[in-house]
Amino acid sequence: MPLWVSALVATSIVQTVSSFSSLAVPLLGPPLMARAGLAPESIGLVSALTSAGICWCLACGGPMLSHHGPVRTLQIGLACMAFGLFTLSQPLGLFGLLGALAIGFGTGHNTPAGSQILVRTAPLRHRTLIFSIKQAGVPLGGALAGLLVAPLVLALGLSNALWAIIGVALLTMLAVQPFRRRLDGDRAPSGQSWGRALLSLAALARSVAVLRAHPSLPLLTAFGASFSILQSCLMTFTATYAITHHGASLAEAGRIVAVMQLASMVGRIVLGWLADRVGHALRHLALQAVASAAAVGLLIAVGGQGAWALYGCAALVGVTAIGWNGVHMAELARVAPLPMVSDVTSAAGLFGFLGSICGPLAFTLLVGLTGSYDLAFAVMAVQLAAFALVSVVVLRRDDQKRNPS
Structure with a gap:
């Protein structure tokens, strides 16, 4: 098959399985938190630890990627996820929640390694669509988790269900090995110890400094962080919200999340196709941010009017706020x-996942103080809409500087 097809297949498989494995954790929020003796909304702490692991990977994992090549790095990431899930599956109380850090570190490799593969192989005129198809693996994996995790728990129990997910991650690690010869040819091993770099503050500083490489990168990075705040809260708390505030069962909450993720998968592909034809990606993102905030407002306003309203709002949120x-x-x-x-x-993703740390922590704090999931969702939506409006002003000012007439 053409090289770009091999690249898309390999990155999409890993993206889907990584998403399935990591998003299974918030779906298991109530039983996991009950086993640890914590309140249901404490699943936000697990989400924050996962995002912290992703930030660690994005800030300091660049030398690992250069040394091993993108496919091998993706395999290492899957192994880290399996270890993290194993830790969560053990009756270790609060200590077991640290497995979320390993899950995040394993997940974090998908963005830089996948981008390195696709940017070198994707045909230029279809690049945004191909990136969007690869990113569609995130909601596809989330949808599969929503449909399969609850039945696995009911059939096998919590610990054995986690073992089954571990098995999927390890099998995927083996399945992508045939792609390595074709896609890891641009490795550049150096004398630098990638292991030492994982604990290096200098590596962190270098990862941030690269955002000066283009004038658009700071605004793009900030946009990603703002979107990530809302997205992380939706992906972390939707299942718990449906169970605790709308009386859904674990299985029904999983189906609601699956609808949200499937809608996001379709949205990513359609929006990527549209962006290739319309251009002006920053303006496109600003419009989508306003639409995302409106969709969350609709979820708050009518989500309690019955199951179909909740499913419909979840789909709309998936297309806009996760697409x-x-x-x-x-x-x-x-x-x-x-x-x-x-x-x-990696650097842009680092700031995005800093948003994914702050969002769930702020959400957990708001729910703890007010008891209201609706208020917490509203605050997260408003910050994104406000950032979109500010970015429109900035873009208009930049256009006027370039075209003063």
Whole structure:
């Protein structure tokens, strides 16, 4: 098959399985938190630890990617996820929640490694669509988790269900091995110890400095962080919200999340196709941000009117608030200098996942103080809408500077 097809297949498989494995955790929020002796909304702590692991990977994992190549790095990420899930499956109380850090570190490799593979192989005129198809693996994996995790728990129990997910991650690690010869040819091993770099503050500083490589990168990065705040809260708390505030069973909450994720998968592909034809990715993202906030407002207003209203609002939220990633990743890859694509996407992703840490923590704090999930969702939506409006002003000012007439 053509090289770009091999690249898309390999990255999409890993993206889907990584998403399935990591998103299974918030779906198991109530039983996991009950076993640890914590309140249901404490699943936000697990989400924050997962995002912290992703930030660690994105900030300091660049030398690992250069040393091993993107496919081998993706395999290492799957192994880390399996270890994290194993830790969560053990009756270790609060200590077991640290497995979320390993899950996040394993997940974090998908963005820079996948971008490095696709930017070198994807046909230029279809690049945004191809990035969006790869990113569609995130909601596809989430939808599969929503449909399969609850039946697995009912059939096998919580610990054995986690063992089954571990098995899927390890099998995928073996399945992508045949792609390595074709896609890891641009490795550049150096004398630098990638293991030492994982604990290096200098590596963190370098990862942030690359965002000066293009004038659009700071605004693009901030946009990703703002979107990530809302997305992480939706992906972390939707199942718990449906169970605790709308009386859904674990299985029905999983189906609601599956609808949200499937709608997001369709949204990512359609929006990527549209962005390839319309252009102006930043304006596209600003419009999508306003639409996302409106969709969350609709979820708050009518989500309690019955099951079909909840399913419909979840689908709308999926298309808008979780369908932005492909356009964002493709625009980052477009403006970054070619040798720096993986570094730029890592640095931008780092700030995005800092948002994914802060969002769930703030959400958990708001729910703890007010008892209201609706208020917490509203605050997260308003911050995204406000950032979109500010970005429109900035873009208009920049256009006027370039075209003073």
